Amino acid sequence: MKKFSSLLHNLILTPSRNTKIKLLQDYFKKLDINSAYALAILSDQLSFQFIKASKLRELVYEHVDQHLFDFSYDYVGDLAETISLIWPTKKEGKSQSLSTLIENINKIKKSEINTEFSKILSQLSNNERWTLIKMCTGGLRIGVSERLVKTALADLYNKSINEIEEIWHGLKFPYENLFQWLRNEIPKPKIDFKKLFHPMMLANPIDEEKDFKRLNASEFQAEYKWDGIRVQLMVSSKSVSLYSRTGDNISSAFPEIIENTKGDAVIDGELLVGTNFKPSNFNDLQQRLNRKKASKDLQEKFPVFIRAYDILFYNGKDLRKLFLFERRMYLEKFLKENITNQIDLSSIIKFSTWKELTKYKNNFNDHLNEGVMIKLKNSQYLPGRKKGYWYKWKKNPKLVDAILMYAQRGHGKRSSYYSDFTFGVWKKNELVPIGKAYSGYTDKELLILDKFIRNNTTNKFGPVREVKKEIILEVAFDDVFPSNRHKSGVAMRFPRIHRIRWDKPINEVVSIEEFKKEFKIG
């Protein structure tokens, strides 16, 4: 437990991805029952039946004056940390291993939970106590994604991350097959994939100069790149479930899809908001995201559907080893057999040269797609971001010149730089902010901006500095939508600093009205 709790402690405090990977690798050098528990905890697969946040509060009130606890919780703002620090009786006992501790907790009878669990809390150090409470409440929030854990394991044991991704969702505690495979004692575990999320095939950005010279247009198929969220829909006679790109089950948030889909297949597609298969903008989709459930009202206001790109299984048959053009036939067949208002087919763009495709990339109905996808017709369905099969070709970004208004320090590596910039355009004689960007600039530009901000601060609001209105930034962005959350009435999608416009005087920057007109915002 000591080892695991100091791992979490170090993970939460280090900002560097590489250091995190190194810490994880140090921990997972040994693959035993303790590392199996650790893996379950890091991927949020472990929970204790009787001990949840409410039980922990009840326990702490038995041992600590309620007011003193509340004062402290107010100050700390994190339940696990407050309890771990305030816990009064500390008779640090003999250090137990992670597995012994968890097994002991699982043995506790429900009727004895209060006394027995208190005893355990008292025997731990502050940091161990914090770790255990985090384990009980779930959701570690230590800045470590599942992907990072997999990356660490892959690098450490000379496996490819894709191989791990492929079997990940079929693995279960205590991960014996995974560990044996990592140690090269057995071949890669065989998993019954039928009911599991299948890692998705992803695309690489195209390099216009190199790739178009190299690639033969006739070997590729093009589709629009829709601006929704990538999903995997699993349909069988028994159940229907919907997964996000990361393999989270998001079925409960989209009941209309679950209720209205029939057949037996695994479909790869894009979840979009819209009626009659007419997608509306990403802003509307956001109303449906990050919700556990969707009310009837919400379903009516923002109806969703899936635009199908690909099919992985059909009537129990694994199609992933087939080529894309073959899978496409199955996909069309499936959709003909199971017509619903919830799924339609992503159409194929006809083109014969790359040049011809350019106009589809840039000139298709403004707000609805982000560009085109270019897929090798002879591509199997390969998990991860393999090179040479699928490419994405994004629209040219939109550009606007705006005036730097405020700046804030960055995070992690950039915490000593003013690297987050808010910029705006004119509204009569005033400036109104239209967006915030923290990327896109070169290191040299960042130094210049940082220096300018330090020397030209006119006002401070907490961490935010207002600066002299002198610098014009050319901002690139993917799209812009109407928004009533912002004073300017617009919300940008993925704005970044393209360059600094030293040549332009600030009175030549557009007004918000002109900006809205140019980008067709009502």
Place this chain on the structure above:
Amino acid sequence: MDFINHQLFIKDINVHIDPILPKKTAIITHGHADHARFGHEHVIATRQTIDIMKIRYGDKCAKKFTPLRYGQKYSIKNYDFTLHPAGHILGSAQVLIEKNNHRLVITGDYKVGKDETCKNFKLLKCDTLITEATFGLPIFQHPDSKDEIQKLIRSVKINKHNCHIVGAYALGKAQRVMNLLRQQNYNETIYIHGSLEKLCKYYSKEKINIGKFEKVSSKDKNFYEGKIIIAPPSALKDRWSRRFPNPIICMASGWMTVKQRAKQQGIELPLVISDHSDWNELLDTIKKSKAKNILITHGQEDALVYYCKKQNLISKPLSIQGRSDEEME
């Protein structure tokens, strides 16, 4: 106790304790900037506090200085003042005021635990206790500073190609960290931010063992690999820190108890080393002082007031203006 008001002002004889604005007579508990200010007419303090004020603000920061030894009596009318060790930083003092058999103690900032960089705290029995409450919440239970400094030494040993920059307040904390390192037999030169130099020299002159130190200079970047550098917290996030190779950012402070605080401030190696009493020490001091009347100044006073009332002690918070909490320690 009615003779002193909530601003620690004794109107009867026109004496202030740690006033924020320039006053006629000021008794200063210690040299930190939120207690010792520039421009009083007459400053009464320990010799070391007066030295520190002169280092920070210049020789003419007050018109007249009266240095007092610990325990040496100074009387104005029927008020007898004595200063007693507070264990906070070099020269820090509690103020005992005796008037008509009533004993009133103003602790100033104090620490009960051991510290080689200053005289250790002396417990005073009194009728009225005015105590600080910087760490007045039960979550603050400071660990042994030896163990904390060992964390730093261990990290330096393991991460040979990094340098460790330790954020520590320029007066007191910085020198304490240096002294703790020496106690644990860390004998390398310690590198310091320029703003620490005068005070470190003063500590050395006062025979506090802080060992060999050197101001950071514009040496080759790699020179600082494996070294410990001490800097005021404000420098950690400034351009100053960019010159070092793969710095590991550390901070020596009682606030580092709370992981979330450390994380928010981008601290990778938090060291819980405090110059204030923790919750249990505050309670213990209150109890052992036998005071019936407890006034609580800057910090987390709510919890402490609540606790005292539960113990049937007369207790209320004193709100003294101009004191910041987390910035200073």
